[in-house]
Amino acid sequence: MVYLEDFDEFQSAAQELFAKNSGHRQVRYQVKYRHCDGKVVLKVTDDRVCLKYKTDQLTDMRRIERLTVLFMRWTTFKDVQKADQLPTELEESGEAAAAAGGRAQKKKKRRG
Amino acid sequence: MPQFIDEEAFLVELGKLYAKTRTQGSVWLWCKQHFENVQHKKRKPVDPEALAMAPPSCIIRASDGSRTISCIVPSERVGPFSASVNNVMRYNFDGLKRAAGGKGAKKVNEKKKKRKRGSGGRKARERGKAKDGKKEGQGEDNNGKGGGEGEREGEGAGEGEANQ
Numbered sequence: 033m034v035y036l037e038d039f040d041e042f043q044s045a046a047q048e049l050f051a052k053n054s055g056h057r058q059v060r061y062q063v064k065y066r067h068c069d070g071k072v073v074l075k076v077t078d079d080r081v082c083l084k085y086k087t088d089q090l091t092d093m094r095r096i097e098r099l100t101v102l103f104m105r106w107t108t109f110k111d112v113q114k115a116d117q118l119p120t121e122l123e124e125s126g127e128a129a130a131a132a133g134g135r136a137q138k139k140k141k142r143r144g
Numbered sequence: 145m146p147q148f149i150d151e152e153a154f155l156v157e158l159g160k161l162y163a164k165t166r167t168q169g170s171v172w173l174w175c176k177q178h179f180e181n182v183q184h185k186k187r188k189p190v191d192p193e194a195l196a197m198a199p200p201s202c203i204i205r206a207s208d209g210s211r212t213i214s215c216i217v218p219s220e221r222v223g224p225f226s227a228s229v230n231n232v233m234r235y236n237f238d239g240l241k242r243a244a245g246g247k248g249a250k251k252v253n254e255k256k257k258k259r260k261r262g263s264g265g266r267k268a269r270e271r272g273k274a275k276d277g278k279k280e281g282q283g284e285d286n287n288g289k290g291g292g293e294g295e296r297e298g299e300g301a302g303e304g305e306a307n308q
Contacts, residue, residue, distance in 0.1 A: 058176050058177060059176065059177070060174050060175065060176035061174060061175055061176070062172060062173070062174035063172070063173045063174070063233070064170050064171070064172050064173075065162070065170065065171050065173075065233075065236070065237060066165075066169070066170045066239075067162070067165060067166045067167075067236075067238075067239040068166075068167060068168050068169075068239075069239075070239035070240055070241060071240075072237065072240065087240075088240055088241050089240060089241055089243065090237075090240040090241060090242050090243070091243055092240075093234065093237060093240065096233070097230045097233065097234065100175075100226060100229065100230060100233070101223075101226040101227070101230065103175065104175055104202050104204075104217075104222050104225070104226040104229075105222060105223070105226070106177075107175065107176065107177040107178070107200060107201070107202040107219075107222070108200050108201070108202065108219035108222055109200065110200050
C-alpha cells in the first residue's frame with residue numbers, strides 16, 4: 033500500500049497504471065468516505081500495484097470530483113496503449129459545466 | 145452475482161448509504177471497466193477476440209460493509225451519470241475540514257470588522273456627535289497651531305536667507 037502525498041502525482045500514476053493494464057488486467061478506482069473521522073481515501077489498484085491518497089480537506093473535493101469523472105471516462109476507452117491517449121481534462125460542455133454548476137448553486141443558496 | 149439496478153435507483157440508494165453512516169462506518173464507492181460476456185480471472189489471460197467484440201461500459205458499486213449496490217453504465221451515459229455521482233458526493237462529504245485562512249475565513253473576518261464599526265443605530269449616532277464635537281474644538285487649536293507654524297516657516301526662511 034503506497035500513500036502518495038501529491039494529488040497530481042497520484043493522478044498521473046493512476047493514469048499510467050490504467051493505460052498499462054488496458055485490455056488484460058482490470059484497474060479499479062475506489063473512494064472511501066468516513067463521516068465520523070472526516071476523511072476520504074482514494075485507491076487505484078490492479079491487484080498488483082496499489083496507489084492511495086488520503087485527505088481530510090474540503091479543498092481537495094474539487095480534485096476528487098474531477099478524478100472521479102475522468103476515471104469513469106477512461107473506462108469507456110478501449111485498446112489504450114499509452115497514458116497520453118487518456119484524457120486529463122474535462123470537456124467544456126457537460127462534465128465541467130456540471131461540476132461548476134453544483135458549486136454555483138451552493139453559492140447562491142448561501143447568499144439566500 | 146450481484147443484482148444490477150438502474151442509474152436513478154443507484155443514486156438514491158447511494159445517498160441513503162451516506163446518510164446511514166454519518167455517525168459510524170464507511171462508504172466505499174468503486175468503479176471499473178466492464179465488458180459484456182467477458183470474464184476477467186486472476187492470473188489468467190483474457191480472450192482477445194471476445195474483448196474486441198464487446199463494447200466497454202462502466203460498472204459502479206457502492207457498499208457500507210453490509211449492503212452492496214451495483215449499476216452498469218453504458219459508455220454514452222457515463223458523462224451525465226458521473227456528474228450526478230459527483231453531486232451526491234459533494235452533498236454528503238460535509239465532514240471534511242475547511243481551510244483555516246481561506247476565502248471563507250477572510251469573509252467572516254471582514255463581516256466582523258464591519259459590525260464593530262457600526263453603521264447606523266443610536267450608539268453610532270452618539271459616537272458620531274462626540275467625534276464632531278471634538279473636531280470643532282480641535283479646529284480652534286489648529287488655527288492657533290497653524291499660525292504658529294506659519295511663524296515658524298517665516299523664521300525658517302529668514303534663517304535660510306541668513307545662511308546664504
